[in-house]
Amino acid sequence: MNTEEYITSGTLEFYVFGLLSEAENREVKQLADKDETIQAEILSIEKAVINLSYSVAPHLSAANYEKIRQQLIEKHSGVVQMEPKRGMNPYMGWAAAVILTFGLAYQYYQNTEATKEIQSATAKTSKFEQLVASLEQKNTETEKALAVVRDNATSIINLAGQEIAPQAYAKVYLNRNKKEIYVDLAGLPTPPDGKVYQIWALKLDPLTPTSIGVIADKNANSGIFRVDNNDGAEAFGITLEPAGGSKSPTLEQLYTLGKV
Amino acid sequence: MLKFKSFLVNSGNQNPTMTQEELLEQIYKKDGKAFTALYDMYSKSLYGVIYNLIKDKEESEDVLQEVFVKIWKNIDSYNESKGRFFTWILNIARNSSIDRLRSKSHNNSLKNLSADNFVHILDHNTSVTNKIDAIGIREFINKLKPKCIKLIDLLFFKGYTQQEASDELEIPLGTVKTQNRNCISELRNILQVQ
Numbered sequence: 001m002n003t004e005e006y007i008t009s010g011t012l013e014f015y016v017f018g019l020l021s022e023a024e025n026r027e028v029k030q031l032a033d034k035d036e037t038i039q040a041e042i043l044s045i046e047k048a049v050i051n052l053s054y055s056v057a058p059h060l061s062a063a064n065y066e067k068i069r070q071q072l073i074e075k076h077s078g079v080v081q082m083e084p085k086r087g088m089n090p091y092m093g094w095a096a097a098v099i100l101t102f103g104l105a106y107q108y109y110q111n112t113e114a115t116k117e118i119q120s121a122t123a124k125t126s127k128f129e130q131l132v133a134s135l136e137q138k139n140t141e142t143e144k145a146l147a148v149v150r151d152n153a154t155s156i157i158n159l160a161g162q163e164i165a166p167q168a169y170a171k172v173y174l175n176r177n178k179k180e181i182y183v184d185l186a187g188l189p190t191p192p193d194g195k196v197y198q199i200w201a202l203k204l205d206p207l208t209p210t211s212i213g214v215i216a217d218k219n220a221n222s223g224i225f226r227v228d229n230n231d232g233a234e235a236f237g238i239t240l241e242p243a244g245g246s247k248s249p250t251l252e253q254l255y256t257l258g259k260v
Numbered sequence: 261m262l263k264f265k266s267f268l269v270n271s272g273n274q275n276p277t278m279t280q281e282e283l284l285e286q287i288y289k290k291d292g293k294a295f296t297a298l299y300d301m302y303s304k305s306l307y308g309v310i311y312n313l314i315k316d317k318e319e320s321e322d323v324l325q326e327v328f329v330k331i332w333k334n335i336d337s338y339n340e341s342k343g344r345f346f347t348w349i350l351n352i353a354r355n356s357s358i359d360r361l362r363s364k365s366h367n368n369s370l371k372n373l374s375a376d377n378f379v380h381i382l383d384h385n386t387s388v389t390n391k392i393d394a395i396g397i398r399e400f401i402n403k404l405k406p407k408c409i410k411l412i413d414l415l416f417f418k419g420y421t422q423q424e425a426s427d428e429l430e431i432p433l434g435t436v437k438t439q440n441r442n443c444i445s446e447l448r449n450i451l452q453v454q
């Protein structure tokens with residue numbers, strides 16, 4: 001088909017009117033790029049229909065322009081979907097609707113699953129965070145205890161097992177400079193339910209016990225606990241007492257004892 | 261008569277100094293004036309197309325606003341291989357109008373609308389300033405054969421397919437394109453667009 005025949009076929013009018021398929025559009029565009037006559041013809045057709053539609057339009061109020069500008073400013077972040085091309089098979093719309101429905105259902109399902117995963121991941125993260133926090137705290141305590149044990153000014157008092165538990169032993173770390181006392185209960189048996197170990201600082205003459213700590217769970221903190229300071233202590237003893245501790249030591253339940 | 265001719269030709273092209281390519285260049289550069297230029301060049305033509313379908317001024321202005329917002333937001337999805345820029349925005353205007361008609365479940369179906377055409381817009385145009393123009397334009401357009409008015413109305417203004425236009429006007433499918441070609445040539449003669 002030569003240029004003249006192509007022009008008179010009416011395809012270029014359809015091109016400008018937007019009635020050709022995508023493939024046909026590409027073809028026209030390619031021909032127009034190569035052939036100036038075709039390009040000029042397209043421009044003339046376009047000019048004619050722009051003039052025609054302009055001429056038949058009613059008066060357009062000046063406020064309209066401002067309204068559009070306003071809408072563009074207000075909604076600029078949104079994305080507007082393009083309308084489908086008219087003149088397609090009417091069933092296409094229904095088909096699209098069905099696909100869309102399934103698509104949305106699937107999306108909803110996916111979204112629910114993703115939300116569940118996020119929730120579970122968040123819960124896990126939160127657990128780990130708690131674990132890390134508790135480990136950090138433990139570590140700090142252990143480091144503190146270690147610092148006291150290592151300190152040159154710390155004296156170590158061995159508490160020997162008594163009648164009730166000859167194999168038992170415990171240690172007291174006493175730092176007079178820092179006024180800190182730690183006890184190591186690793187050598188004591190695990191107390192029966194409802195019982196706790198109570199730590200006593202003793203003055204010997206006259207024998208005066210002062211409670212410096214009650215250890216509910218002797219296996220916590222690797223068995224090393226900080227207890228209250230007691231400046232004038234001459235000896236330390238550990239008794240088994242009912243939960244919560246006692247006002248004065250139950251001497252029948254004295255597990256370990258040692259002099260400073 | 262010559263006066264009307266020059267009115268149509270000059271005022272029809274709202275910004276005759278700018279081509280599609282120059283406008284697109286401005287738009288791609290995100291030039292602040294690009295939107296104004298776009299509006300100046302095409303708003304009234306698109307309004308004509310929209311009003312021809314909607315037949316209500318306020319509603320048409322509303323659709324026109326929607327159309328310009330869509331054009332502006334989707335401008336990145338346009339490329340010249342898809343066709344003329346005017347064709348792209350023409351499609352947006354027609355589709356938006358048709359959607360509006362459907363969503364409002366207008367009593368007029370599209371087929372009913374075809375009984376009415378762009379010439380009748382001029383009859384409804386009652387504002388005083390437009391009346392004189394309308395009469396002149398009408399005289400002009402009436403120089404087109406009635407068959408051409410119908411054909412241009414269906415194909416250009418309403419976006420009917422070849423098949424739909426053939427059914428509607430009861431003309432052979434194979435002649436729709438060439439008949440339309442002859443009608444547009446006639447229009448170009450009247451408007452003196454060479």
